[in-house]
Amino acid sequence: MFENRDLVVPGDVLYEGRIKTGDNTHRTQGKVIATRVGLVDYNRGMVSVIALEAGFNPLVGDMVIGDVVDIELGYWVVNIDAPENAVLNVPEAIDAPFRSDIDMPRILDIGDTIVAKIVDMDRRRTPILSILGRGLGKLEEGFIIRITPSKIPRLIGKKGSMVNMILKETGCNIVIGQNGRVLIQGKTREQEEMAVSVIHKIENEAHIPGLTNRVQAYLSKLKEES
């Protein structure tokens, strides 16, 4: 069998017999198999796989960055890189009930990018968004890069330690969407480029221990160069 934190690929048998199964595992014929590439984790009578590659699985409470793809009567359709498009209802955008004389494209037009929060899931598990709240709403400036959604927790770090470090060192404003889109707003082009290269480094090395120290060293190296 495997040791803790070994790399596994789909189909690998992680355990035979009775055990609790966690993320990215599947039980068939008394065996527990991995369903994604990742690091196996045997902890407290449970076996799970920490995925290295995974799509975005929308959950209530996630902050996401998406773009408006369609306008329907009473709601906007927003692409959030999930298996399904999300819905933003008018009352969740302007804090007023929907009236047919509201000019919806004036509030949000097709192609606009928004920072939103998933507030609910409807009966077919379509995410329902809201842009009411601090830090939410239409984006006017900055640019967006995409990373693998499964690496987002490492980019944020323990209680936001990693992202705070990048904020402090680069001087950029960074908004992280749980769906893998990261907004970067810097004062200069150099600042932004620095933030991008650091984020890509985190994405590539998220599974190797000692990440925070390495990123710290990388940041100071970049600063010296500039």
Add this chain to the structure above:
Amino acid sequence: MSKSKSRRKKKTEWKRYDDRKPEELRTLKIETGVLPNADGSAYIEMGRNKIIVGVFGPREMHPKRFSKPNEAVLRCRYHMAPFSTDPRRSPAPSRRDNEISMVMRYALEPAVFLERYPRSVIDVYAEILQADGGTRTACINAASVALVDAGIPMRDLVASCAAGKMEDNLILDLGDYEDKEGQADVPVAYMPKLEKVTLLQMDGILSTDEFEKCIDMAIEGCKQIYEVQRESLKKKYGVEEKEAEE
């Protein structure tokens, strides 16, 4: 007459056109994560085959009426580049392309947890840059690695390999020449951990006994390919690990 001829052949040891042993695979190289724009990707070199596969999704399906309410749709596209063969091949999808797209889909579907993504689609695009026989098996090998690279939950990897018969000898992993000049060709796709066959085709004439031998040979080949697939997925993370330590 023919009997004595075949006996003499056995004495002088029949050789394949590229000096491989009968049950030897072609050189195999798989690389993952080669396309930054795709959610998952893989590049395979199987003999002189060169194929690149990109996977997108699960994402919203368009046109919507083709989506299924209870599971995701796996959409495969097998396409040969005009320069992949000599003479030039028309880039328009042919009857053969459509059929191989379908065959790829049937081979991959049992390995993917489609029921987890209702009403969405997973797109698999396979582009053959250079063709050298057995492209469908190479496509399946690369596509299953690319699906894993895209973070799509899978039951197992799918490895695929052909066996066949040429000049009365059973051989594994046919190249272009053997494919065309040989007597039979049996492509097999196999899930090594689940021990299930997901694709079985046959072209040519084989006796029942030979057919069964071919399947066994192909499954052995699939198991070897599976190890290369595993290595390619591990390499993506293993190599980076070394760089970080330096």
